[in-house]
Amino acid sequence: MDVGGITYTDTYYVKKEAAKELRLHFHELVHVLQWRELAPQGFIERYIREIQDFGYDNAPLEKMAYALDRHYQSKGRHLSVEQFVRKNL
C-alpha cells in the first residue's frame, strides 16, 4: 500500500514528503480514535479482516477516515469527530 501515514495506537507517523498535508494528519487522528474505541486487539483484527475482505480502498475503517478527512478538507459543518467515530464503528 502506498500511504502517506500510519497509526499505531495513539501515535501516528507520516512520510516527510506528506508532512504538510493537514488532511493526512486529520485522517491519522481518526485512526487514533478508532484504535481507542476498538482497543488495540479489536482494531488490529478488524483492520486486517477489512483489508483482506474489501481491499484498502473499500475497507470501512479507511472509508470512515477518508470521509472525515474530506469533510475537514472541505470545511464541512462542525461535528464531534469522536462521537461520529463512536456511532459509526
Ligand SMILES: [Zn+2]
Ligand atoms: Zn487510513
